[in-house]
Amino acid sequence: MNPEAGVEDRAGRAAPKSKRGLRTRAALIAAAREVFERDGFLDARISDIPKAAGMASGTFYTYFDSKEEIFTEVVRQIREEMLHPHVRESIGDDDPRELIAAANREYLQSYRRNARLMAVLEQVSKVDEKFRTLRRERGAALGERNAAMIRDLQERGLADARLDPLITSWALSSMVGRMAYTVFVEGDEVPFERLVETMNQLWYNALRLGD
Structure with missing residues (x-):
């Protein structure tokens, strides 16, 4: 024993x-x-x-x-690192643009650090249902986290109330995730700051956040 x-x-x-x-x-x-x-x-x-x-x-x-x-344990550690559930506490600011900017920056930085493993997970998820499920769970957790933020902004009158929080979160999170894969795994050359700024602005525009 x-x-x-x-x-x-x-x-x-x-x-x-x-x-x-x-x-x-x-x-x-x-x-x-x-x-x-x-x-x-x-x-x-x-x-x-x-x-x-x-x-x-x-x-x-x-x-x-x-x-x-x-x-599986390696993937779970990456998932915890990339979700960053305490962005609001870490920056100490309720400004919606600051929250979105901080969340996008931390996610993209983490994706860049873990790019090789993200490529491995993508490879394995195509041939193994268990890891395909883990990949979906990671995306679902990120989507739920961002949906909660969108819902909070709507309740405070800061974001477009007509948007479905979860669908909007899935769409915007998928956009950021796909761009991260394209830049950091496939190797398309995009300056990091330009990438972050563009992702942020697309979020602001989609939620109709003012300046």
Whole structure:
């Protein structure tokens, strides 16, 4: 029996409860990220993950059952990083244009940092239903977050009340996400500040926000 066993994680495996176990698991996830960024999902080998973490090869199976399981954890970490649920608190400003600008900037910066993994997720989601679902969940969570912001602006009389908050959020979020993929994954050359400014202005125009 694994002495590090504690509460179950999202995959059903007993998660580590000691600080050492948590550190080891986190180090494996970080190493897996490096391997997936370098080799992609299909060509990545499980044996390379503990090697990249400086651990014995058998250590991997103490914490994970498969390459799919650890890749899922990598994707979940990216999702949490990219959602930025506390933009309002981080900038301390209720001005709608400032909120939208901060949210778009943080999302695009995060996408740029994670571009290689976003490309891997796009690749895998085309052939694996589980990761296609994870990709959809990430998009849905982002859409719900932005819909809540739009709804709040409408209730305050700051945004066009005729717009459906969720549909509007999906449309505008998809636009930003697709542009991020085009620029940071496919490599189309667009200056970052120009990209941010243009995405912001399209949001302002769509919601009919004043200056």
